[in-house]
Structures are given as structure tokens and as C-alpha cells.
Amino acid sequence: MSHDVILGIDGGGSKAVVALADRTGEVIRLARGKGINPLDNPSWRETLERQLRPFANAPALAGVAAAVPAYGEVEEVSTSQREAIAAAFGKVPQRILNDVEAAHIGAFAGGPGILILSGTGSMAWARDVAGRSHRVGGWGDTIGDEGSAYWIGRRVLSLVSQSLDGRAARTALSEAVFKELAIDRTNPMNGLEGWVFRLRNPRSEIAALARIADRVAKGGDAGARTIFLEAAEALARHVTAIARLAGLASDWSYAGGGFRSRVLREAVAARIGRPPQPPRLPPIGGALLAAALQAGWQLDAPWIERLAASLRAHCDEDSEPQLAK
Numbered sequence: 001m002s003h004d005v006i007l008g009i010d011g012g013g014s015k016a017v018v019a020l021a022d023r024t025g026e027v028i029r030l031a032r033g034k035g036i037n038p039l040d041n042p043s044w045r046e047t048l049e050r051q052l053r054p055f056a057n058a059p060a061l062a063g064v065a066a067a068v069p070a071y072g073e074v075e076e077v078s079t080s081q082r083e084a085i086a087a088a089f090g091k092v093p094q095r096i097l098n099d100v101e102a103a104h105i106g107a108f109a110g111g112p113g114i115l116i117l118s119g120t121g122s123m124a125w126a127r128d129v130a131g132r133s134h135r136v137g138g139w140g141d142t143i144g145d146e147g148s149a150y151w152i153g154r155r156v157l158s159l160v161s162q163s164l165d166g167r168a169a170r171t172a173l174s175e176a177v178f179k180e181l182a183i184d185r186t187n188p189m190n191g192l193e194g195w196v197f198r199l200r201n202p203r204s205e206i207a208a209l210a211r212i213a214d215r216v217a218k219g220g221d222a223g224a225r226t227i228f229l230e231a232a233e234a235l236a237r238h239v240t241a242i243a244r245l246a247g248l249a250s251d252w253s254y255a256g257g258g259f260r261s262r263v264l265r266e267a268v269a270a271r272i273g274r275p276p277q278p279p280r281l282p283p284i285g286g287a288l289l290a291a292a293l294q295a296g297w298q299l300d301a302p303w304i305e306r307l308a309a310s311l312r313a314h315c316d317e318d319s320e321p322q323l324a325k
Contacts, residue, residue, distance in 0.1 A: 006295055007055055007089075008287030009066040011048065011099055013037040013120030013150075014204040014257065017284040018051055019314075020058055023297065025306030029055075030284070030314045037069040037120070038077045039140060040203045045084050052088045063295030065095045067102030067287040069121075073138070095294045099283065100125045101133065103255035106286025107279035109304050110293075113251045114242055116235050116268070118258025120207045122148035124238035126246040134246045137238045141203060146234035149258040153209035155227045157192070163223070164188050171223035172216050180212050207257070214261040225263065232267030239272055251277040280304065285311050 005028070010017040012035055019030040033051040036044045048068075066085045070077050082096050104115040104125040114126045122145045123138030141150050160177050162168035177183070183191035199205045217224035239252055253276050259265055269275045281289065285307055292299055 004062065005058055005060050006062055006288060006291040006297075007058060007064045008102075008284055008289075008291050009052070009064070009068065009085075010102060010282075010284040010287045011036040011066070011068040012256075012283075013040065013069055014207060016048070016051055018055055019284050019288060019311075020055065021288050021292075021307060021310070025303045025310060027288075027307070027310040027314050031055075035069075035120070035201070035204055037203075038080065039070050039074070041201070045080060048084055049088065056088045061089070061092050062297070063093045063095075063291040063293075064089050065097065065102070065287045065290035065294055067097050067099040067283065067290070069099050071096055071098045073098075093294050093296075095290055097290060098125075098135075100135070100138065100255070102286035102290060103279075103283040104133075104286065105289055106281035106283055107253035107255060107277070108251070109280045109301075110289060112248065113253060113277070114239055114246070114248055115253050115255060116239055117256045118148055118231070118235060118254070118264065119256030120148060120150050120203050121145040122151065122235065122238065122256075122258075124235075124242040126242045126248055128246040128248060132246075134242055136242045136245065147231040147238070147258070149207035149210040149256065150203050151234075152213055152227055152231050152258065153206035155230070156209045156213050156224075157196070157206070159223050159227065161192065169223065172219065172221040173213060173224050176212050176216050177209065210258055210261070214263060217261075217263045228261065228263045229267055231258070232264060232271055235264075235268050236271035239268075253277045253279050255279060255283055281308055282311055282315055284315070 004023045006021055008019050014035045016033045016036050019027055021027050034047050036048045038044045068081050071081055100117050100123045107115050112127045112129050117123045124136045126134045145151055160174045163171045163174050178185050181195055213224045217228050
């Protein structure tokens with residue numbers, strides 16, 4: 001066998017996925033690891049290199065596409081990312097791209113449309129009918145990332161503290177958070193502030209609170225639902241802004257752990273005024289598609305469908321947003 005395997009890397013703030021696929025579109029190996037966002041993880045390169053090591057000597061590797069956080073945003077970071085991929089894969093044809101661009105490629109199988117991301121961060125990415133790319137948001141948690149899972153998690157902590165103080169109405173989030181995090185309720189300030197103090201990866205661990213909020217929101221809690229409605233409003237503004245930029249009034253899709261929440265998906269759809277197109281491929285599928293194109297493979301719709309089916313078999317519902325079928 002010769003030159004018949006491609007490798008895709010989908011790196012995010014909370015996790016990274018690495019996958020190999022063959023010429024038929026079948027995924028032959030997939031592994032998950034820790035997040036590799038250089039903006040909040042000082043050991044990102046060591047983490048990435050450790051995850052790539054088992055794949056670096058894959059036989060007959062024809063192309064690599066690495067979709068990594070913050071690529072194209074901060075030049076010194078982008079340089080380090082290019083160096084890390086080149087060190088791992090040598091002269092194999094390589095493409096480095098922003099992780100949200102890869103999510104867009106996957107969602108629309110390389111076609112035009114608007115993608116809204118709600119993961120550890122948030123961003124909108126669009127490709128217009130001429131093939132030009134546009135983006136809004138993605139400014140990071142200090143400046144922006146409105147509507148992201150981290151943004152939701154921060155508001156969960158804020159609402160719980162206000163509720164405990166009596167500055168906000170009682171919310172079922174308080175009991176849910178203390179129970180999930182195994183925090184002693186007898187001294188809530190010590191418990192909750194202590195939990196924050198001991199966090200090793202604050203952005204991803206706070207972002208994970210969005211799952212608790214989703215469960216509570218589905219149970220009808222007004223405070224939790226308000227957080228998701230505010231997140232939806234912020235994400236819808238991303239879409240409105242990028243639609244003007246790209247001259248699009250067409251399909252939109254989504255990516256990121258935040259959109260595992262049906263509450264959030266429905267609220268965003270209500271504000272945009274039309275339902276989303278489920279992504280044809282998850283973000284790792286977008287990276288694999290980019291790698292196949294980098295390798296010069298001739299692709300067609302059946303190939304993309306085979307890749308989608310193979311990824312559905314490897315990616316459970318908890319790890320990726322619902323895919324088109």
C-alpha cells in the first residue's frame with residue numbers, strides 16, 4: 001500500500017482528537033487527549049507532541065491537516081504550531097488551520113455557509129460563495145467569547161454566589177453545582193472558592209459547568225434558562241454580523257460542546273429565525289477532509305458520507321454535536 005492514509009488533528013481548549021483515515025473514507029484509528037490551546041495552556045506543545053507520537057510514523061501517510069486553537073491570531077503562537085507539526089511529520093504535505101475553520105469545513109463539507117462555535121470559546125466563521133473566509137468573535141475569555149461554554153460556566157458560578165447571598169432568586173443550580181463538584185454546603189464560600197482556587201485548567205473546567213446548567217435548564221429552572229437565553233442572544237449576534245460581512249443569508253450550522261444543549265440550539269435558532277443545518281462532519285472530519293485535499297485526493301459525496309458514517313461509529317453523542325444523517 002502506498003500513500004493511502006491521511007491524518008487529521010482537531011485541537012481545542014478542552015480536548016484534542018487525532019484520527020487516521022484511508023482512501024475509502026474509513027477511520028482506522030482515533031484517539032482523544034487533553035486540550036492544546038496555547039493561550040491558556042503553557043504546556044500545550046508538550047501535550048500535542050505526546051498525542052502525536054503514536055501517529056508520527058504512520059506508514060504511507062499522504063497528508064496531514066492540523067486544526068489548532070488560535071492559529072492565525074497571534075503570530076508567535078502560529079509559528080510555534082507550524083514548527084510542532086513540521087517536527088512531527090517532516091516532509092509529509094501539511095496544512096495548518098484554525099480549529100474553527102476546520103469545524104466549518106466539516107459542517108458544510110467545504111461549501112459556503114455560516115458556522116457558529118460555542119466551545120470553550122466562541123466564534124463565527126463563514127465561507128462565502130466565492131470561497132472567501134470571514135470570521136467574527138474568538139477574542140478569548142478576557143476580551144470576549146460571549147456565549148461560549150466558559151462564558152456560561154462563569155455565569156453559573158456568579159448566579160450561584162448571588163443566590164446564596166440573597167442577591168438573586170433561589171436557583172436549582174446551587175444544589176446541582178455543589179452536588180456535582182462534591183462541595184461541602186456547610187461553608188459554601190470556602191467550598192466554592194476553594195474549588196476555583198484548586199483548578200488546574202480553569203477554562204475547560206469552568207466550561208464543563210455548562211453541562212450542569214443544561215440539565216437544570218431542561219428541568220425548568222428560571223435562572224439556568226436565563227443564562228442560556230443570554231448566551232443564545234450573544235451567539236445570534238455573531239451570526240448577524242458575519243452574515244453582513246460575507247453577504248450571506250443562507251444555511252448556518254454549529255460546533256462545540258455548548259451546542260450539545262438542545263436548550264441552546266433551540267434558543268439560537270429562534271433568534272436567527274431559521275433552524276440549523278446539522279453538521280455533515282464533526283470538526284475532526286473537517287480536519288480529515290482538509291488533509292485529503294492537501295494530499296491531492298479526488299473526493300466525492302459518497303466519500304464524505306462514508307467518512308461521516310465511520311466517524312459516527314467512533315464519536316459518541318457525548319463527544320460531538322449531532323451529525324447530519
